[in-house]
Amino acid sequence: MKTFNVFLLVVAMLAAVSGCKNKANLDANGVPGKLLIGSYGGDNPAQYREALDPFAAYLSKKLGMEVEFFYTTDYPALIEAMRSKKIHMAHLTPYAYILATQKPGLASIVTLGIKGKPTVYHSIIFTNKKTGLKTMADVKARAKNLTLCFADPASTSGHLIPRGYLDSIGLDPDKAFKATIFAGSHAAAILSVKSEKVDVGCSTSELALEKLIREHIINREDIVILWTSPPIVNDAIAIRTDLNKDFINKVQQAYLNANHDDFEAFKKYVLLYWPNPHEMSYVPIQDSAYNQLRKIAGSIKDLKQK
Structure with a gap:
């Protein structure tokens, strides 16, 4: 196989997010009129949509605005959607997150946790x-x-x-x-x-x-x-740093409180991956939690120049 060049693939956007550009505009205070979140849809985007629609409704209630998830079948598409400001947030694997943060403009806010610690x-x-x-x-x-x-x-x-x-x-x-x-x-x-x-x-x-x-x-x-x-360390839920800081904090708190405030909506998504949602919650995650993975990526010859 030819050496893989991740940035050649990153430019390929899926249709699921291609029409989001105007919807992702911010007001003068850096607050979106509608919160757009990108998520990996795996081999079955319909399954993810069914699981995340209740969580979108929960976030909408907490934030006082419409919330919509967009689904892709590859992670490079999510990275490109964030960088091109077509969406405001994304659920990113750790490696997708460190690729995305090679350029400034986004930060991790939460990850799934078990018994108060990151999964x-x-x-x-x-x-x-x-x-x-x-x-x-x-x-x-x-x-x-x-x-x-x-x-x-x-x-x-x-x-x-x-x-x-x-x-x-x-x-x-x-x-x-x-x-x-x-x-x-x-x-x-x-x-x-x-x-x-x-x-x-x-x-x-x-x-x-x-x-x-x-x-x-x-x-x-x-x-x-x-x-x-x-x-x-588990996936990062990341948000663009050009959004209003108070709004970012409000979004983070909505995630942190989800297992208490709307357990059914929280549980439906968690059960896609984990069998024990009653022990789980979203917890804060710092960018530094992914530094070890950055070192691993930097140590691999074929990835150093990606």
Whole structure:
């Protein structure tokens, strides 16, 4: 596979946000007339829309304005939408967030938390049990005859973290394997391995593999996990810093209070990923929480100039 250049992909905007430019205007005080929020819609944007519509209604009530979510099927589109000021906020993976903050103009305000602390998740490298691969040593020995699949180019657990790990053990993803592809999403990466279209996949355990198992789309015994990463801090909900500061604080508080003020709306979205919404809430998150991931991205040769 040719070396991936993320900024060539970032410029491709999806139709879901292409008409937002005028709607995203601010008044003289830096307050939007309508709050526009971008969210990753995965392989099933309709499912995300159904889950987030109640939360949009909750935010609308709290903020006293109309709130609308827009859905894309890739993270670079969300980054571009924020940079071009077509939306005011976005739900961004950690890697998408550090890519987006390479230029000034947005900041993290909250992330999902459990028992008052930011949630974490893990990246995994996995295979179909039929390959006979049992360890990463097996992968290294057979790499030239294996196909590798990442998720989305701007995915943390489905690209950045496993790429860094593979580099660290001497497996250049772009050279060591028979072929390396991007499936486009976590679910697609997992299903590609399940269906034997590729030999080795990269994704996240808690937010994708376990979700597909709960939904009975795959069986746990179909997949062999070859490697699990250290914990990764969860997604950032980011907002443009050119918005009115009091308004930003008001938005942050609405998120922080959501599990108490409208648990049903909060729960519906959380259940897309996590099975225990009663233990969860939004919690504040500082930009510095993502510094370790910035170091990892900076240490990967193929990503340094992206």
